[in-house]
Structures are given as structure tokens and as C-alpha cells.
Amino acid sequence: MANFFIRTTKKTGRTTLYVRVHRQKQGINWTSVNTGIEVDVRQWRESYEAGDARKWDAYTREGSAGAEVKKKMDKVDETINLLFADKRIRTAADKQVLTDALFELANHDAIQVRQEIRQRKKEEEQKKLGEIIPCCERFIEGITDGSIKDTRTARRYTHGTILNWRHFLNYLREYTKDGMNFDDITPDWITGFRLFLERKGLMPTTINKHIGTGQKLCNYAAMKGWNRNAVSLRAWQAQTVKKSEKQTEIYLTEEELDALYNMQLEGQRETVRDLFFLGVFSGQRVSDFSQFSKYNFSTTERGTRIIRLTQKKTGNYVECPILDSRCYEILEKYNYVSPKLPLQRVNLLLKEIFKQLSETTPSLKAEYTTAMTRREKNAEATYLRLCAKAMKGEPMTNNERADYRRMKQYAKEHDGDPVYRRDGRGNIIKYKYELVTSHTARRSAITNLSNSGILSEREIMAISGHSSVTNLEKYIKTGVSERADQIFEKVRAKKAKEVKMRKEA
Numbered sequence: 401m402a403n404f405f406i407r408t409t410k411k412t413g414r415t416t417l418y419v420r421v422h423r424q425k426q427g428i429n430w431t432s433v434n435t436g437i438e439v440d441v442r443q444w445r446e447s448y449e450a451g452d453a454r455k456w457d458a459y460t461r462e463g464s465a466g467a468e469v470k471k472k473m474d475k476v477d478e479t480i481n482l483l484f485a486d487k488r489i490r491t492a493a494d495k496q497v498l499t500d501a502l503f504e505l506a507n508h509d510a511i512q513v514r515q516e517i518r519q520r521k522k523e524e525e526q527k528k529l530g531e532i533i534p535c536c537e538r539f540i541e542g543i544t545d546g547s548i549k550d551t552r553t554a555r556r557y558t559h560g561t562i563l564n565w566r567h568f569l570n571y572l573r574e575y576t577k578d579g580m581n582f583d584d585i586t587p588d589w590i591t592g593f594r595l596f597l598e599r600k601g602l603m604p605t606t607i608n609k610h611i612g613t614g615q616k617l618c619n620y621a622a623m624k625g626w627n628r629n630a631v632s633l634r635a636w637q638a639q640t641v642k643k644s645e646k647q648t649e650i651y652l653t654e655e656e657l658d659a660l661y662n663m664q665l666e667g668q669r670e671t672v673r674d675l676f677f678l679g680v681f682s683g684q685r686v687s688d689f690s691q692f693s694k695y696n697f698s699t700t701e702r703g704t705r706i707i708r709l710t711q712k713k714t715g716n717y718v719e720c721p722i723l724d725s726r727c728y729e730i731l732e733k734y735n736y737v738s739p740k741l742p743l744q745r746v747n748l749l750l751k752e753i754f755k756q757l758s759e760t761t762p763s764l765k766a767e768y769t770t771a772m773t774r775r776e777k778n779a780e781a782t783y784l785r786l787c788a789k790a791m792k793g794e795p796m797t798n799n800e801r802a803d804y805r806r807m808k809q810y811a812k813e814h815d816g817d818p819v820y821r822r823d824g825r826g827n828i829i830k831y832k833y834e835l836v837t838s839h840t841a842r843r844s845a846i847t848n849l850s851n852s853g854i855l856s857e858r859e860i861m862a863i864s865g866h867s868s869v870t871n872l873e874k875y876i877k878t879g880v881s882e883r884a885d886q887i888f889e890k891v892r893a894k895k896a897k898e899v900k901m902r903k904e905a
Contacts, residue, residue, distance in 0.1 A: 402477045406444055407432070414438050417469075419476060421498065423484065428492050433499065436506025437472045440465065472506070479505055529626045532580050536569050536617055555715045560687075568613040571597060582618060582627035587635045590614070594639075601774040604645045608638040648770035650835045651847040652680075659761045661726060665753065671739045672749040674730045678738060679841025681727040682720050683849070683863045686746075686838040687712045692738040697731070716865040747837050754833035768835060769827040772820070776828075780819045783807040846875040 403420040417437040421430040443466065446452075447459040459466035479501055483489045489497055529535045542548030543557040543565065550557055557565075575596045593614070597607045615636035621627035652660070657680060665673055679689040688709055696709050700719075707720045722728070758764035772780070786804040789796055796804065811819045821829040842864070849860050857869050866872040 402473075402480055404435070404448070404473060404476075406439065406441065408441060410441055411445075412442050413440075415441050417444075417473070419480075419502075421480060426484075426489070426491055428489070430492075430495055430498075433495070433502065435472070435476050435502050437469060437476070439469055475505055476502060529621070529624070530581050530583075532576060532582060532585070532617070533569070533573060533578070535582075535621050535626055536565075536572060539617065539620055540565050540569060553715055558713050558715075560713060564609065565613060568610050568617075571600070571610065582621055582629045582632055585618065585629055585632035585635065587631070590635050590637075601777045603647065603771060603773060604639065604641040606774075608641065611636050611638050645771050647773060648768045648830075648835060649843060650768065650832055650840065651844040652836070652840060653763070654848055656757075656761055656763060657844065657848075660753070660757060663753070663757060668741065668745070669749055669753055671741060672746050673753060674733065675739050675741065675746065676750065676838065676841050677726070677730055679838065680845050681722065681724050681730075682707050683842055683845035684709070684718075684720070684865075685711065685713060685842055686743065689841070690738050690740070690743075690746075690838075692736070694736045697736055711865050714865060714867070716867065718863065718865040720863045743838060750836050750838065750840075751834060754836045755831075758831065758833045764831065764833040766832045767829050768832060769823055770830055770835065772828050776820070779807065783811070783819050843875050846872070850876045 403422075404417055405420070406415050407418055408415045415438070417435045417439050419433050419435050421428060421433055423429075443459055447455040447466070458464070460470040461467060480498065483498060483501060488494070529538060539548060540562065543562055546556045548557075549555060571593075575593055590611070594607060594611065597610060602610075615633075618627055618629075618632040618636070622633060627633075657677075660673060661677065663673065675690060678692060679686060682689050682692075684707075688711055691712075692707070692709075696707050697705070698708055699705050705722045707722060708718070710717045754764055782803060786796065786800055786807070789800070790804065807819060823829055846860060846864055849855055849863070850857075857872060861867075861869070861872050864872060864875070866875075
């Protein structure tokens with residue numbers, strides 16, 4: 401057996417065991433090689449170092465603490481002999497071979513345990529990802545840090561898309577129980593999820609968006625091998641949304657836009673109006689036109705002045721010719737940098753501006769039926785509750801009193817009972833000026849370009865950045881009467897042309 405020893409002066413505790421290796425033929429005389437074996441100092445000195453065979457036998461008998469030490473020493477001895485026999489150690493320069501072999505031997509059990517733990521964790525993770533919520537969390541982590549990209553475009557997911565996924569996850573956590581697997585998804589479960597979202601007050605278009613997200617989650621999990629439920633890949637079906645179930649989307653006519661441009665405004669109202677027109681003149685989304693800088697303005701080789709940008713939502717690159725000279729007036733006012741204001745503030749001031757403009761522009765007081773948003777439903781429910789409190793003389797908190805006064809004033813101004821005016825069918829009625837938002841700028845630009853009849857759909861898409869005619873058409877808000885007028889004018893013009901040609905003949 402090899403010569404083992406310890407290198408410590410202490411009399412108690414634990415220490416590391418070393419071994420001496422001497423092979424005269426190979427010129428090897430390694431006086432101190434760490435075995436990685438730990439021993440009890442007192443027991444080692446009293447048995448091995450004392451050279452007392454009886455005490456050594458007692459120390460290393462089966463079941464005692466020294467028995468495991470003896471097994472490890474035997475393995476060290478065997479390993480040393482094998483390394484020499486296999487000629488893996490030939491000279492004194494091969495000491496590292498022995499050191500590595502003894503380290504692996506000493507740590508074999510620990511390494512094996514760690515490997516087993518890692519394997520178990522991997523299996524548990526794979527099993528966990530077969531559950532809906534952990535898989536969704538994993539996906540959101542990936543699209544947030546960029547490790548998961550949009551398979552259609554190979555680009556990172558936009559901030560808006562990530563936000564939609566987080567909303568979906570919150571609803572999923574509230575609706576489903578912990579530990580639910582993809583195998584548990586059934587058509588009835590999906591129907592229940594839809595009803596849950598309806599009870600939350602979400603609009604049908606928003607519900608359809610979450611249903612689509614659920615479909616994408618199941619497809620992603622199937623691609624990764626975590627979802628083997630074929631039903632879950634087919635059962636997410638968006639429902640047709642009636643016009644009465646959507647919020648009415650309006651556009652502003654050229655006459656209304658001219659009136660807005662000529663308004664005398666000051667301060668933030670003037671800034672908001674100018675920012676809105678950057679959207680009208682560019683036809684872009686607020687996430688883009690609110691971030692314009694000098695970099696976005698250029699000219700083509702033929703000298704056409706353009707706005708160039710990569711759209712934040714889609715990643716599409718577009719170059720928009722500046723078609724209205726008034727755009728330069730606004731750009732020069734702000735040194736070709738979009739003025740900065742919080743979006744919530746922009747939308748609030750837009751409604752105030754258009755309400756003021758409606759006093760001189762009657763078309764802005766046109767009435768539209770529209771669906772209620774979740775926020776509006778909650779506001780009305782809150783007002784009804786506070787009205788009931790007021791009638792009963794029940795005490796209110798400071799916040800409740802402030803909300804009650806504000807809502808009561810709103811109801812008074814809009815002839816609301818209790819808050820929103822309704823038609824005979826219970827639909828909400830709003831003035832056109834109440835429906836204006838920052839997105840109305842883009843919708844107005846696209847609709848007016850379409851109504852002009854000058855550009856083809858493909859040419860308008862080159863400006864708007866839409867990738868399909870179907871998506872473009874969702875933005876064109878020409879009314880039924882306007883379409884009738886356009887058709888009539890086209891037919892009338894064609895007939896007049898034919899009459900003129902007959903007369904000239």
C-alpha cells in the first residue's frame with residue numbers, strides 16, 4: 401500500500417490525507433500528493449501513525465467511520481498502480497495526471513450527486529414547462545430579453561406586444577389553477593376563459609386578441625415539445641365582432657383639419673395640436689411621430705423631401721413624401737424634433753381642443769353610437785354606487801367625494817343618465833369630438849388619401865407601412881353616405897363625359 405500521511409500540527413478536528421509516490425526507475429519521488437480524503441486527526445494518529453494493527457483494524461472495521469476512509473485509500477492505491485501499469489505516468493512531468501485522477505476519485509460521489517441534481521432539475525423544469533403558466537412566463541422572459549424573436553420577421557418583439565403578453569399572463573393566472581398542463585386545455589376550458597374575460601368587462605376585440613395569444617402560446621409549447629395536446633392547437637377561435645360591439649373609430653375631414661390648424665391656441669394646447677398634425681402629415685402611429693428627430697428628415701435623389709423611419713410596432717422601413725407644406729411650418733417651429741408630452745396628457749388635451757373647436761365646426765358635434773370601454777364601464781358602475789351612497793346619506797372618503805363631484809359634472813355636461821347618453825337600444829352616444837385620440841391623426845391621413853382618389857392602395861401602403869390591403873382597409877373610415885356620394889359622382893362624371901363626346905362627334 402502507498403504511504404499515506406497528514407500535514408497538520410493540530411490534535412483534533414479533520415484534515416486532508418496525502419500520499420507519497422516513489423518510483424525509482426521513472427525518477428519519480430513525489431513526497432506530497434493531495435488525495436482529497438478527509439480523516440479525523442485524533443483517530444488517524446492513534447491508529448495509522450501509531451502503527452498499532454489492532455487499533456487500525458478497530459478503526460477500519462465494517463460500519464465504523466474509518467471503513468469508508470480505508471476504501472478510499474485502497475482506491476487511491478489501486479489508481480496509482482493502474483496509472484503506472486497503463487503507462488499514463490512515465491516521468492516526473494506527469495504528476496498532474498495523478499493529481500487530476502485523485503481529484504476525480506475523491507470527488508466522484510459529489511460529482512455524481514451534482515449530476516443527478518442537475519438532471520433532476522432539468523427533468524423538473526421540462527415537466528414545469530408542460531404547465532401553462534410557467535411556459536408563458538418563460539416565453540415572456542425570452543421576448544423581453546430578446547432571446548426569443550418573432551418567427552415571421554426574425555426581429556425582437558415590440559414593447560406593445562410584450563405588454564399584451566403580460567396582460568394575458570395576468571388573466572391566465574387569475575383564471576386557471578396552479579399546475580394546469582397543456583393536456584388539460586379543452587374547448588370548454590377556452591370557452592370558460594372567454595366568458596371570464598367578458599365578465600372582466602373587456603371589449604370583444606380585446607378578448608379576441610387574448611384568444612389569439614393563447615393560440616400562439618400553445619403553438620410555441622408544441623414547437624418546443626412541451627405541448628402534445630392537438631386539441632389545444634385548434635380550439636382557440638376568435639369570434640366575429642359586430643360593429644355595435646366595437647368602439648367607433650372616426651376620422652377628421654380635410655375641412656375639420658383646416659379648422660384645427662387655424663385655431664388660435666397657446667401653451668400645451670398649441671403643442672398638442674402641432675404634434676397631432678405631425679401624425680396627420682406623416683400618416684404614422686403616435687409611437688413614431690412623437691419621436692421624430694432631424695435624422696428622420698431627408699430628400700430623395702430627385703429632391704423630394706421625405707420622412708424616413710423604421711416603424712416601432714412592425715419594424716417596417718418607410719419613406720413618406722411630405723405632401724403638405726404646412727408640415728414644414730411645424731417642423732421649423734420645433735427645430736425638426738417632435739415636442740414631448742405624456743400620451744395620456746395628449747389625449748386629454750385633444751378632447752378639450754376639439755370640444756372647443758366644435759363650437760365653430762358643427763360637424764364635430766355629430767353623434768355616434770359606440771361601445772363602452774372597460775374603463776368607462778367601471779367608471780359608470782362607480783358613479784352609480786356613489787349616487788346610491790349620496791341618496792342614502794352614507795359617508796364617503798375624500799377620494800370618493802372627489803370622484804362623485806367630477807362624474808356628476810361630466811354627467812350634467814353630457815345630459816347623461818347616469819353618466820353616458822344612450823339611444824333607445826341602450827347604445828352609448830358620443831359626440832365626434834369625444835372620440836378623437838392621438839391615433840385619429842393616422843386614421844385621418846389614410847382615409848383622406850383614399851378619399852382623394854389620387855393614390856392607389858399600394859401607394860398608400862407605401863406611406864402607412866401596412867403589409868396587406870386587408871389591414872389598410874381597417875384604417876379607411878369612409879362612411880356609407882360618403883361612399884354613396886363618391887359612387888354617384890364617379891357615375892355622373894362618366895355620363896357627362898359620354899354626353900360631351902357624343903356632342904363633339
